[in-house]
Amino acid sequence: MNWPKHGSNPQFLYRALNQEYPSNFIDFSTNINPLGMPEEIRNELIIGIDELEHYPDSTGIELKNEIAKKENIATEGVLLGNGAAEIITIIGRWLQGEQVLICQPTFSEYEASCLQNQCLVEYISLDELETPSNVFERFHSVRAIFLCNPNNPTGEVLEKDIILNLLREAKKTSTYVIIDEAFYDFLEDEHTYSIYLHEYSNLIILRSLTKMYAIAGLRLGYALMEGNLQEKLSAFLPHWNVNSLALRTGRIALTLDEFTEETRKHILKEKKRLFYYFDQNGYQYSLSRVNYYLLRDPSMDEQTELLNYLTAQGIVPRHTFNFPGLNGRWLRFAIKTESENNRLMEVLQTWKDRR
């Protein structure tokens, strides 16, 4: 089966399943804010249209300054990307030929980027981090370890002690710890490891603005780090990598605290309703702290039959065949609007009733 590599663009999933692409469907496969793009960003995009006649500021200095101020680090420690995905791509180039560790199951782009650059990729399961002495031993030969926190696809968060321990041990061997915080702003307490950047020059934090602000098509992400690493990584970036509309709206996005708060409230409310329904109806789910979760019908091992049923009903989940360790035994769903989540529960109910 030729499974699509990512969520979104459901036409590829329908093609893989050999089903007709319906005119009406609800896309639960992409983890974008269900409240949509905030009005302030929409307005800013309109204001910025005329700037498209010119080249953007290739340094992105104004946005970098704002991010640095918010994160309490030097501007030199901020790297801007055309989405966090671009930064993952250049990290792979920077790590060319090195040995790297990836905590699985997780976002597939770390592996893709490292493999493209002839890295020796090794894997550990997230469970292994709970008793980490074996992991720490491997740091002698490992140049970097990738962690996704909150993790995609589970939505779960690692214990703080586990991450701090890892940072301490990794520092001894100059192993870089790359923590992808693409979804950290959906966490109820929005906690981040960026406060440890001063202490750990081996720490790199990745962030994305495309999910919270629903600007996946516009593309904007950034990385935070200490020392002169930013310069080394920037050397792999194309000139003008971030467009002027993204630079402009990024600055506005950083000020939208009410919007992010409203989003978190919505997600929490909907998650409670969904998880209550799953508990009552015998569905298993991951203990997600963010805006997506894994779900399975425990009466089956692989969930392809359920996936086929849902897509035929116009419900599009994310398959998990390319998440090592999950191998199609779960489906991932974004938390969406109240009516969309209701529709999902209705269809899950008809699935239960007919079995």
Ligand SMILES: Cc1ncc(COP(=O)(O)O)c(C=O)c1O
């Ligand atoms: C964990 C994680 N990191 C990074 C990205 C890439 O984000 P962006 O849209 O900013 O490139 C994604 C996209 O789904 C993701 O899930």
